[in-house]
Amino acid sequence: MNRLFNSGSRLAAVAMTVWLAAPPQAQAETFADALVSAYNTSGLLDQNRALLRAADEDVAAAGAALKPVIAWSGDITKSFGTTGTASGISGIGADRLSASIALTAQLLVWDFGASQYRIEATKETVLATRNNLIAVEQNILLRAVASYMGVLQASEFVALRKNNVRLLTQELRAARDRFEVGEVTRTDVALAEAQLAQARSGLAGAEGDLLRAVEEYRNAVGRKPSSLSQPPQLPSISNSLDTAKALAVRQHPAILAAQRQVAAADLLVKAGEAAMYPTVSVNGSYGLTDTFNSQAYSHTGSVGVSVGQTLYGGGSLSSGVRKGMAQRDAQRANLHVVSKNIQQEVGNAYANLASARAVLEASDRQIRAARVAFSGVREEATLGARTTLDVLDAEQSLLDAESARVSARANLYVAAYAVLASTGQLTAKDLKLPVQLYDPAAYYNLVKDSPAVLSKQGQQLDRVLRALQKD
Known part of the structure; x- marks a missing residue:
């Protein structure tokens, strides 16, 4: 298979001359460069890393329930008024200014594990979110692979179309020369003109496809492609489909995330059940009140233990437990669905890989035969044994074969890396990309x-x- 990729075919030689406005001294951008850029510049990765940090904060918020809550409050009060005597002859002023400050503390001592269950549930959610981040990373790298091969494919299509236009221009010129000496009819010239017009239309379409491929590359990789080098050898992939499926079940991030979500749901059910039991808390307070322009003041403090339980809350606690059980059942079912979907993705990825390999091998044989046929038909046409239409048909068959090989080669690379993604191995760490891993x-x-x-x-x-x- 490597011989097919490294063969010095005319197609590869022509395709590598097409690159858009790249200065001769510019260093070619490699396959690894594109993956590194996609990893370092992805806004989607930044978004999901931020979501992971938000999930981390949920652990801190849940853990705060088992830590003391300390609060203070203070106030200043101005009192004023006059108090009259019984005879109403004189009065006593009641103006005074007082200030007070209070400090309170509360600590949950025991709640039958409800808070601890919630903490553990948020930890499981964090682990699920980490695996979701890995799944996003895989999608980003696979998109970068597809966009890289898409630009190479589109540029090679442009090269093929340009070469096709050049050959058909020669055929038209030859047909007109032969028409001038009476060897062919006007119909042959018209056929050559029509085929050339179709080829120019195909070239315009291929150039449009290249522009779209460049825009996809810019979005997926984070910059416009310059001069792309040919991709490296295909990654090492197991030949056993069963082994690949077993590996995917063990380490695919989507399955690991679903497992964590099941564990979190189970812990939340236990937290809901524990919330129906009493709670024990320790409470303390200290206060100071002082009246200005007076000797009056007070210091107060208290320490106590409080026990409480909700005996009836309208059924909300029981409803919460039942809801948690339903959500747990849903997560368990989701785990089965995700597991089956991942195994199907592995099977589909292997099928696509095998298909791309077969198409590439067949197209290579087709190209060799089509080149021999095209050369023979052209030679026979110069001797009058073939018509212009025969030559045009042979040229089109060769173009179709070369185009099929270009597509098959690009599809083969995308399919190979899709296999890695389906088994959870398409990460910056597994690919050993030279990046600062998050x-x-x-x-x-x-x-x-x-x-x-x-x-x-x-x-x-x-x-x-x-x-x-x-x-």
Whole structure:
């Protein structure tokens, strides 16, 4: 198969001369360069990384339930008025200014594990979101592969069409010369003219397809293509479909995310059941009141333990538990659906790969035969044994064969990398791309313990957030 990719065919030689306005000294852009650019510039990756950080914050918010809540309040009160005597002859002023401040603290001591279940559920959601991020990364890299091969394919189509127009122009010139000496009729000339017009129309369409391929590349990779080099050898792929399906079931990010969602739903059911039991909290308060221009003041404080339980809340707690069970069942069913869909995707990817290989091998044989036939028909036409129409048909057959090979080659590469994506192996890490890999645990480790704003960890988190800001 590698011999087919590396053969020094006329098609590859012609296609590589087509590249748009690339300066001769410009370095060719490689396949790996495109994947690196797609990984580094993808707005979709940035979006889903931000969504992952939001999920990380849910863990911090859930963990806050098991930490003390400390609050303060204060007020200043101005009192004024006059108090009269019984005889109404004189009065006593009641003006005074007082201030008070109070500090309260509350800590949940025991809730039968309801809060801890919620914390663990949010952790499972974070892990599911991480796997969703990997799935997005795979889609982005696969799109970059398709756009790279799409530009190469479109440019080679343009080269083929230009070569076809050149050959048909020669055929038309030869037909007119032969018409001048009476060897052919006006019909032969008209056939050559019609075929040339069709070829020019095909060239215009191919150039339009190239422009669209360039725009897709710009969107997928993040920049306009310059001079693209030929892709490397195909990635190593297992020949066993069953082995590939088993690998996909174990490590495909979509399946791993669905498994985490099942675990989260199960934990939320347990949290809902635990919420129906009593809770135990420790409460404390301290207050200070002072009256200005007076010796009056007061200091108060209290510490206590409170126990409480909702005996009846209109059925909302029981309804919440039943809803959680239904959502858990839905997630379990979703896991089965995702697993079957992934296995089907693996099978489809292998079928597409086998089909592309077969088409490429067949088109290579077709091209060799079509070239021999075209050369023979042209030679026979010069001797008068073939008509102009025969020559034109032979040229069209050769063009069709070459076009089929270009498409099959591009489809083969896309199909090969689609196999990697279907088994969960199309990531920057698996491809060993020279990029700074995104660490999904770095932000989580900073926020999981709900750091205070003024703490050392909170200040470090502020620096990270400023670095993440983008215009």
